[in-house]
Amino acid sequence: MKLNNSLLILMIIGFLGCKQKPSEEKIVEVKNPKVVNFxxxxxxxxxxxxNLDDKCVNLLDPTNTSEAERKSVINSWSNFHKNVTRFLKEEKFDWEVADSTISIYNRIYFDKNGNINYYVFNINNPSITEEKKAEFENVLLKFSKDVQLDLQRNQAFSQCGKTTYVNY
Incomplete structure (x- = not known):
């Protein structure tokens, strides 16, 4: 009887001591990019x-990008803006102005995997209304959640520049 009780106690301790191994699946991080209008x-x-400029390297700075990488970086950046244009069309975004082009200054901050953390913009066309700027901000937020720059780096990086979009 004592042996059975001892065996039972050891089995209970054994079962209680068994912990499930932590899941080896990668935890999916929820992307929550921010979009900021100047x-x-x-x-x-x-x-x-x-102070993100102090924390993120500039993507096209020659001290951060080799000459061999430069073409890949420029192609990636160009494709990124083509994707913005395509997304604006898909969302049926209309600037509702007669201007033939829309000029926007962008400062975009990415994590090391090319996901957008911050998308900061300044629309240079004075004819664009505050309502349209707010609508554009919402479209960029939606875009930023689903798009990734096809570049990866060892640390967070940024890129800025003026972009001109055709006003369809």
């Missing part, structure tokens, strides 16, 4: 406090 002074000031 005209939104409060949001832009909050963004500026992050």
């Amino acid at each position: 005209d939104n002074k409060l949001a832009f000031n909050e963004f500026s406090k992050l």
Whole structure:
């Protein structure tokens, strides 16, 4: 009887001591990019406090990108903006102005895998209304959740520049 009780106690301890191995599946991180309009002074000031320019390397800076990588970087950047244009069309986004082109200054901050963390923009056309800027911001937010730059680096990186979109 004592042997059976001892065996039973050892079995219970054994079962309680068995822990399930941690899952080896990669935990999927939820992307939550931020989009900031330069005209939104409060949001832009909050963004500026992050000092991301000090934390993210500039993608096209020659000290961060070799001459051999430069062509790949430029192609990736060009494809990124083609994807923005395609997405605007898919979303049936209409600027509702007569301007033939829309000029936008972008500062985009990516994680090391090319996912967008921050998409900061300034629309240069004075004819664009605040309502359209807000709508564009929402479209960019939707775009930023689903798109990845086809580049990877050892650390977070950024790229800025002026882009001209054809106003269809």
